[in-house]
Amino acid sequence: MSDLTYAPLTDLSRRIRTRALSPVTLIEACLDRIERCRALNAFITVTAEVARAQAGEAEREIAAGRYRGPLHGIPVSLKDLIDTKGIRSTCGSRILADRVPSEDAAVAARLHAAGAVLLGKNNLHEFAFGVTTDNPHFGPTRNPWRLDRIPGGSSGGSGAAVAAGCGPVSIGTDTGGSIRIPAALCGVVGLKPTYGRVSRRGVFPLSWTLDHIGPLTRSVEDAALVLQAIAGPDAKDPSTLGQGVPDFAAGLRKSLAGVRIGVPADEYHSEMAADVRAQFRAALEVLAGVGLELEDVEFPRAGEARTAAATVLFAEAASVHEPWLSDRAGEYGADTLALLRQGTFLTATQYLRAQRVRALIASEVGALMEQVAALVLPTIPIVAPAIGQSTVTVGGRSTDARGVITRFVRLINFVGLPAVSVPCGFGADGLPVGLQIVGRSNEEATVLAIAHAYEQATPWHTRRPPEPQAGV
């Protein structure tokens, strides 16, 4: 294993800036690693030639004194529903398996402008509508910690790639937890920014009013640097307009003494696996140890929020896919098709009722967030289930795995708040557990500062999954 494979982005960036490391050398190390980790099936397309060309260009620019910033020469991969000019963007689907966009998505263009190098396009749950990345068209992505387990989803290829050292960064999307879920199950950092922080232009929608875009990385500081490059207004995505963009990394090391943190204490603590509960309780002690003041709070109307959020998701996704549901239904995987069809049977008034409930809950959550600077909760109440496992047993009750996996994350998309998942130890079978930190609207800096403090007080982000076996 190369020392480049698991080096932090911050370290790689410093070495590239000082010309101690060639971007070309780094890219070759990443491409070699991707090849060695093929059993993970984390990539749909590896853009080796593009990557080599871009790395060479980065090297020449830096040598000529035209250093662009911390992402210059840094390898990144993108979830394969993010448009890339001239490179196929499949959405993990058969329907779009041969689609080659004519333009970059806004996030891809911003990364390119920052000098990042495109490694490839990551596998995902078909059309991002699911949490397993058990893709019927491109095969399942496997969890680097145990190959028989899911990496989570829908950005499962992104989570597996970053966890396995196939590049320091991947960009994912999060409609009901799809950045934070694979981050938690694969033991990496996943940041879902505030709704509208990152432009959605050129990213295939799952649900227009729930979709968020953000990075998966191996450290909190790395996530802050990537967010800095991709955040900001875009005239072609109205949801991004009017925002100011702070320096996300500037406050990472600020004192958190006396900062009040809410721990959703009632519903969130039910139906949690014992191993996750133990890690979560230990995490609360660590957070108290860095000076945070923890207090029990109640997330308002969590049950009703889940119903309303599912309704919005189903209805908007069905609308996105309406042209294909009538005449290309046979080209969807069974689980995606079943979810899309649920949306087609919702009425306009039911959808609008859900959006009015959203206004109510957003107001009540806003009032809660005036009392505390952030919420902390587990990202997922279980560790990674097996590939193909549709039910899990939690608290002695067998229940739908999808519902359990999205239980603590979907609500946060509904109210658009920023949230990060950071590694929080290991549970059953040596599988990673995630800690979720949710902040006020537009206050990613606070979320990142708390996550960074926790990360620096614990060893979890330094742990590595087993090395891939030859021939597996």
Next chain:
Amino acid sequence: MMPDPLTVDDLERIAHLAGMSIPRSDLERLAPLLEALYADLDRLRNLPIADLEPAFTPRPSGPAEGERGGRP
């Protein structure tokens, strides 16, 4: 008043009106899921939303401390 139970025939008619052809076996699997969702949605009527407009997008409340810019 309790609504009538959702039937597969109902779903077949709705699908037909929407221009979709869905196998009856698929509708039989969908029916209980939709019935549960409709029941949950019906309970949302009891929430205090009478004076609220739909939210659609969770709009940020404005620039946080230390941010540049802000809403025009």
